[in-house]
Each structure stands twice: as structure tokens, then as C-alpha cells.
Amino acid sequence: MALTLDDVRRVAHLARIEISDDGAVSILRDLTNIFELIERMQAVDVNGIEPMSHAQDLALRLRDDVVTEHDQHALFQSVAPQVEAGLYLVPKVIE
Amino acid sequence: MHHATVKSLSADLASKRLSSVEATRHFLRRIKALDSQYRSFITLDEERSLAQARAADARRAAGGAGPLTGVPVAQKDIFCAKGWLTTCGSRMLANFVSPYDAHVVEKLNAAGAVNIGKTNMDEFAMGSSNETSYFGPVRNPWDKSTVPGGSSGGSAVAVAARFAPAAIGTDTGGSIRQPAAMTGICGLKPTYGVVSRYGMVAFASSLDQGGPLAQTAEDMALLLNVMAGFDARDSTSLERAPEDYTRELARPLSGLRIGLPREYFAAGLAPDVDRAVGEAVAELKRLGGEAVEVNLPNMELAVPVYYVLAPAEASSNLARFDGVRYGFRAPEYSDLLDMYKKTRAQGFGAEVKRRILIGTYVLSHGYYDAYYIRAQRLRRLIAQDFAAAFEKCDVIMGPTSPTTAFKLGAKAGDPVQMYLSDIYTIAVNLAGLPGMSIPCGFDAAGLPIGLQIIGNYFAEAKMLNVAHQYQLATDWHARVPPGIE
Numbered sequence: 170m171a172l173t174l175d176d177v178r179r180v181a182h183l184a185r186i187e188i189s190d191d192g193a194v195s196i197l198r199d200l201t202n203i204f205e206l207i208e209r210m211q212a213v214d215v216n217g218i219e220p221m222s223h224a225q226d227l228a229l230r231l232r233d234d235v236v237t238e239h240d241q242h243a244l245f246q247s248v249a250p251q252v253e254a255g256l257y258l259v260p261k262v263i264e
Numbered sequence: 265m266h267h268a269t270v271k272s273l274s275a276d277l278a279s280k281r282l283s284s285v286e287a288t289r290h291f292l293r294r295i296k297a298l299d300s301q302y303r304s305f306i307t308l309d310e311e312r313s314l315a316q317a318r319a320a321d322a323r324r325a326a327g328g329a330g331p332l333t334g335v336p337v338a339q340k341d342i343f344c345a346k347g348w349l350t351t352c353g354s355r356m357l358a359n360f361v362s363p364y365d366a367h368v369v370e371k372l373n374a375a376g377a378v379n380i381g382k383t384n385m386d387e388f389a390m391g392s393s394n395e396t397s398y399f400g401p402v403r404n405p406w407d408k409s410t411v412p413g414g415s416s417g418g419s420a421v422a423v424a425a426r427f428a429p430a431a432i433g434t435d436t437g438g439s440i441r442q443p444a445a446m447t448g449i450c451g452l453k454p455t456y457g458v459v460s461r462y463g464m465v466a467f468a469s470s471l472d473q474g475g476p477l478a479q480t481a482e483d484m485a486l487l488l489n490v491m492a493g494f495d496a497r498d499s500t501s502l503e504r505a506p507e508d509y510t511r512e513l514a515r516p517l518s519g520l521r522i523g524l525p526r527e528y529f530a531a532g533l534a535p536d537v538d539r540a541v542g543e544a545v546a547e548l549k550r551l552g553g554e555a556v557e558v559n560l561p562n563m564e565l566a567v568p569v570y571y572v573l574a575p576a577e578a579s580s581n582l583a584r585f586d587g588v589r590y591g592f593r594a595p596e597y598s599d600l601l602d603m604y605k606k607t608r609a610q611g612f613g614a615e616v617k618r619r620i621l622i623g624t625y626v627l628s629h630g631y632y633d634a635y636y637i638r639a640q641r642l643r644r645l646i647a648q649d650f651a652a653a654f655e656k657c658d659v660i661m662g663p664t665s666p667t668t669a670f671k672l673g674a675k676a677g678d679p680v681q682m683y684l685s686d687i688y689t690i691a692v693n694l695a696g697l698p699g700m701s702i703p704c705g706f707d708a709a710g711l712p713i714g715l716q717i718i719g720n721y722f723a724e725a726k727m728l729n730v731a732h733q734y735q736l737a738t739d740w741h742a743r744v745p746p747g748i749e
Binding site for chain 1: 359360361363455456457470496499500502562564565567568569571572579583586587588589590591592593597598599600601602603604605606608609612617618620621622624625628634635637638639640641642643644645647678679680683695696697
């Protein structure tokens with residue numbers, strides 16, 4: 170598999186990271202080297218091996234349906250870039 | 265006073281030979297006078313630290329103290345601490361004053377420990393040299409032209425330079441053990457799930473684990489006693505009965521089976537590191553241990569597997585940094601999409617962006633099975649290798665890092681070389697096992713070498729026992745960097 174500049178631009182768009190044309194070239198070089206390392210995985214037969222997502226085989230816990238959080242929106246919004254009337258402000262998305 | 269261990273400082277506080285306010289002032293004075301040459305701290309807040317010290321002294325006087333009451337502890341800047349700037353080494357969070365405490369911070373506060381300051385780190389814990397920090401690199405006190413390791417480099421240097429008797433860090437692929445090895449101190453990554461991840465800024469959630477850094481194994485046991493414990497707010501926190509991690513420290517090592525994986529002593533290992541680790545094993549044999557050869561045949565896959573899984577989890581975790589709810593927002597943008605893209609382009613550094621892009625790619629349509637699922641299957645093989653090895657031994661030993669501290673800039677331009685410096689630590693995170701590094705000697709240039717001790721799940725007390733007995737018989741852990749008086 171060979172990564173291309175188009176791959177880099179597509180992935181950067183998916184990740185919502187702006188990259189310049191020069192930046193894309195150097196990122197392509199780095200990612201190509203890193204994927205050479207990653208490709209070593211392809212040498213091993215993994216048929217029949219169950220994927221391991223997690224170190225401990227845990228079931229998600231259930232808890233009683235009771236209120237555990239109290240309203241702290243003013244505190245949490247105090248660190249937001251732009252807030253008005255309890256709302257987070259972002260550029261207009263609907264005309 | 266600043267050479268004191270947690271244990272001896274705690275004894276001095278208990279006997280009233282020293283107050284926490286005096287100790288806290290002393291360490292703060294040292295940091296302000298000397299840290300400009302290392303940059304191990306990002307934030308100090310004298311008033312908050314001293315308020316905690318005064319409260320600890322009052323608690324000592326009232327008779328409600330524990331071992332950590334009044335003891336200064338440095339905190340990696342990945343732990344949210346209420347009212348403290350919590351930057352995670354990133355421009356993205358350079359203005360983020362945490363509105364809440366991490367579980368570990370709550371536990372340290374409840375124990376009466378004093379937060380002496382927030383330590384420098386690789387940005388979002390992504391790095392092995394502390395060079396990716398937005399706040400500049402940390403320098404190694406053993407040789408200021410070398411790196412201290414990473415990502416918990418600031419925490420490691422804070423202990424090595426005697427700015428605090430202990431520190432807390434996090435370890436996703438070696439970020440506690442590797443800097444501990446490179447700065448001549450001790451570091452422990454517990455079994456995954458023992459320490460709550462709540463309030464630790466997330467990097468790779470199935471691998472991240474908090475742990476202590478200190479001068480001695482005994483001190484790490486005292487810290488882990490406070491840090492460990494169930495927390496319902498972390499869905500992977502384990503519900504287990506509390507343990508006293510000091511309980512086995514005094515046990516003799518007779519009959520200890522030390523597993524030596526052939527793969528840990530292969531090509532790429534620096535001769536001085538090989539020699540020092542061999543001498544440490546010989547010392548442990550004199551103390552009653554016996555060496556057993558074990559195999560970890562899939563070890564060489566650990567780095568490739570990690571660089572699929574960790575970036576995949578990181579790309580998902582770091583999606584939250586969008587310039588809307590907290591942290592950095594780009595000053596200029598045209599619309600919402602442009603705001604996201606510019607905020608993330610300007611707020612993240614090069615290594616963080618690189619890993620987000622790797623992660624986004626391996627999770628994207630058409631590549632998910634070939635990379636992400638395959639890596640998860642290999643992860644199981646790696647865990648199974650350790651399980652087979654632990655049928656033949658009680659602990660596994662090897663080097664923490666293939667080399668001692670390298671020069672600043674030596675690997676900064678070559679991500680693959682940087683990634684390979686964690687070759688001996690990464691597999692432990694993939695398996696979810698506990699791992700530790702303790703000092704075991706020096707190379708020809710006088711740089712410290714770390715011995716890695718890997719235990720089976722929940723074997724922290726056994727590993728601390730082995731390390732403590734080794735430290736009773738040797739003095740590598742008591743060596744101090746040149747110029748630290």
C-alpha cells in the first residue's frame with residue numbers, strides 16, 4: 170500500500186485539521202515511514218484470533234437510576250471561548 | 265531536606281521536626297531558583313500549595329494524618345486539578361483552568377498531600393523525549409544536553425532534581441517507566457484499571473494508566489496506596505478490595521523465579537544497558553532469585569500494533585477539542601468547518617496531528633479490518649505470550665529502554681526512531697500488565713540505566729517487594745545528578 174497526497178488531504182479533512190500544500194508533503198513522508206513500520210503486522214496469520222479491545226474482560230456496569238450530577242453549567246461554561254445566555258456560540262450554520 | 269524520601273519526610277512531619285509549610289516553602293524556593301535550567305514545571309501556584317500545606321499541618325496537629333499528609337507531590341499536567349491551569353503540554357489547553365479534580369487528585373487531596381506544581385510533559389502525552397511540549401523541552405539533570413524521556417519527563421525530572429520527593433504521571437506506552445529510567449528514579453505503571461482515569465486527559469483509553477514516580481520502591485507503594493481504588497466515573501475502573509501495597513516489602517526473595525525474555529536482549533540493545541541489567545539480575549540471584557528463560561515471540565509486533573491502536577483511540581478522544589466548549593479557538597475563520605480546521609491546525613503540535621491522522625486513516629472506511637481489527641487480534645497474541653511466560657516465572661525482567669538518554673534533537677525529526685525507543689515498554693500496556701522501572705547502574709557517559717520489572721495482573725505488591733529488596737542491597741536509587749546538592 171502506498172499513501173498518496175490525496176489520502177493525506179482526505180484524512181486531514183476527516184480529522185478537521187487544516188493542512189497547507191507543503192505540510193501535506195512532509196506529512197506524507199512521515200506517514201509513509203510510519204506505515205512501513207505498521208505493515209510488519211501483515212506478516213502474521215491472525216485467522217481465528219479474537220480481537221482484544223481491552224485488557225480486562227469487563228461488562229459495562231449498571232447503576233441505579235438516580236441523579237448523580239448537579240447543574241454546574243455556569244462553572245463549565247466559564248472556560249468556553251464564547252458563551253451567551255447559557256449557550257455556546259459558533260459561526261452560523263443555517264442561513 | 266530535599267533529598268528526603270517520602271517515608272523520611274513523612275516521619276519528620278509526624279515527629280514535628282518539620283512542618284509541611286516549611287517543606288513546601290523549601291521545595292518551591294528550589295524550583296524557582298533552579299528549574300529554569302530544566303523546565304520541569306509548567307505551573308506553580310504558591311498560594312494554593314501553601315494553603316494545602318497549612319491545612320496538612322492543622323490535620324497533623326489534630327491527629328488525623330496519614331503517610332502523605334503534608335508531603336509535596338508534583339503532578340503531571342495531564343491531571344485535572346480544580347482551579348489549576350491544566351495544559352496537557354498543549355497550546356490547545358494553554359488557557360484551560362480545570363473546573364474539577366481528577367479522581368487521583370481527589371485521592372491525593374483527601375490524603376493531605378500538597379500539590380507542589382504541575383509538571384511539563386509531551387503534548388497530550390504523545391512523545392518519548394518531552395520535546396513535543398508546547399512549553400518547550402525538559403532537560404535531563406544528568407546531562408542537560410540530553411532528553412529526560414517522556415511523556416512524563418517533567419515529573420521524572422522533578423523527582424531527580426529534588427524539586428519534590430515524589431510525582432504522579434501517566435503511562436500509555438512507557439511514559440512513566442522510560443523517563444524514570446533515563447533520569448535515575450523509580451516509576452510504576454499499575455495493572456490497567458487499578459487507578460481511575462477520571463480527570464486524566466485521555467490519550468488512548470484502553471492503554472492509559474496513572475502511577476507514581478519516586479526515589480524508592482517503598483515510596484511508590486505509599487503513593488499507590490492512595491492513588492489506587494475503584495471509581496464509578498471510569499467505566500474501566502476495577503472493583504477490587506483495597507490493597508496495602510507495602511505489605512510484602514520485607515519478604516525475602518528466596519525462590520523468586522525471574523523470567524528473562526530472549527527478545528529483550530536482542531539486537532539494538534546498548535551494551536552498557538545489557539551489562540547493567542545483567543548485573544542487576546545477578547544481584548537478585550544472590551538475594552535468592554533464580555533466572556528462567558522465557559519467550560515473548562510476538563514482541564517485535566508490539567510497536568506496530570501500538571501505532572495503530574493508540575493513534576486510533578487518540579483520534580477519537582481528541583475529537584473533543586473543537587474550539588467550542590473549552591480551550592483554544594483560532595482567532596480568525598470563515599465558517600464552522602473552517603473554525604474547526606483552523607482551531608485544530610493551530611492548537612495541536614506536529615506529533616499530535618500526525619497521530620490523529622494515522623488514527624483517522626486506520627479507522628476509515630476500507631482500512632478498518634486491515635489495520636484496526638488486525639492490530640486488536642495481534643494484541644491478544646501479545647497478551648497470550650505474557651500469560652504463557654508467567655506460567656514459568658513470578659516476574660519478568662529486562663531493560664526499560666534500549667539506550668540511555670539521547671541528545672535533544674537526536675530523534676525529533678524521525679518519528680519511527682522515536683517510536684522504537686519504547687520497544688520494551690509498549691507490550692506491557694497492550695497486555696494491561698503492571699510494569700516498573702528502577703535504577704540499576706550507569707553507562708560510560710554517566711547516564712542512568714533502568715531495570716524493568718514486569719508482573720502478572722495485580723502483582724504490584726510482589727514487584728515492589730522485589731524492587732525494595734534490591735534497593736536494600738544496592739544504592740543506585742540514591743545517586744544524585746551532578747550539581748544537585
